[in-house]
Amino acid sequence: ERVQAAEKTYTIAMDTTFPPFEFADKNNKRVGIDIDLIRAIAKAEGFKVQLKATSFNGAVQELQANQVDGVMAGMSITPERKKVFAFSDPYYQSGVVMAVAKKGHITKLSQLRGKRVAVKTGTASADYANSSKKKYGFKTVTFDDSNNVYQDVISGNSAACFEDKPVMQYAIATGLGLKLGNMKMAMANDYGIAVSKSNPELVKKINAGLKKVRKSGEYTKIVEKYLGNGS
Numbered sequence: 615e616r617v618q619a620a621e622k623t624y625t626i627a628m629d630t631t632f633p634p635f636e637f638a639d640k641n642n643k644r645v646g647i648d649i650d651l652i653r654a655i656a657k658a659e660g661f662k663v664q665l666k667a668t669s670f671n672g673a674v675q676e677l678q679a680n681q682v683d684g685v686m687a688g689m690s691i692t693p694e695r696k697k698v699f700a701f702s703d704p705y706y707q708s709g710v711v712m713a714v715a716k717k718g719h720i721t722k723l724s725q726l727r728g729k730r731v732a733v734k735t736g737t738a739s740a741d742y743a744n745s746s747k748k749k750y751g752f753k754t755v756t757f758d759d760s761n762n763v764y765q766d767v768i769s770g771n772s773a774a775c776f777e778d779k780p781v782m783q784y785a786i787a788t789g790l791g792l793k794l795g796n797m798k799m800a801m802a803n804d805y806g807i808a809v810s811k812s813n814p815e816l817v818k819k820i821n822a823g824l825k826k827v828r829k830s831g832e833y834t835k836i837v838e839k840y841l842g843n844g845s
């Protein structure tokens with residue numbers, strides 16, 4: 615008689631407010647592309663996932679401290695992060711854009727001199743802001759959550775924010791009082807799932823599962839569920 619090994623459970627940390635990748639719906643249920651995708655991958659590969667919502671920066675730090683097995687949070691694969699973590703194959707294309715108040719007169723980088731720009735702690739957008747603030751003469755203010763970043767611009771405390779393109783587009787399309795600024799997308803990157811370098815087995819499983827859910831059409835179904843057919 616063959617006995618099946620118990621399914622292994624991996625804890626995956628995520629961001630709190632990062633729609634359409636992870637967010638709380640009307641019923642306060644946590645939903646999003648990342649959540650559906652990691653569950654589909656786990657199902658395809660026969661492992662279980664325990665999801666843990668925290669701040670993006672908190673998730674990254676928890677992985678670094680080996681308190682979780684992975685981070686899936688619309689996390690950009692960057693050369694610096696690759697020095698610290700192992701990454702799955704890419705699963706979504708992104709990059710940094712600028713957003714400004716819907717009714718304001720500020721639309722471009724050259725208008726930010728002497729102003730405040732809001733970004734989220736530890737993100738690619740924060741890196742972009744820090745690398746361009748000298749050139750454009752703005753100051754940065756950081757928040758742990760994307761929603762607080764947007765609200766700082768809506769309230770007029772900050773003149774602009776930087777955020778991932780698909781996330782900003784989704785927020786604007788679903789009624790947030792911001793609009794895209796006049797800036798070319800910067801720091802083009804791919805999202806990947808980060809795992810400890812000491813866990814190549816998990817990276818392998820995730821990549822195998824990702825291949826399966828792409829092939830089965832499930833990946834496309836998940837993305838279309840949140841973004842519609844036009845995505």
Ligand code: GLN
Pocket residue numbers: 629632670687688689690691708734736737738739778
């Ligand atoms: N993609 C960005 C990064 O990895 C932002 C991620 C996030 O805010 N959840 O830095």
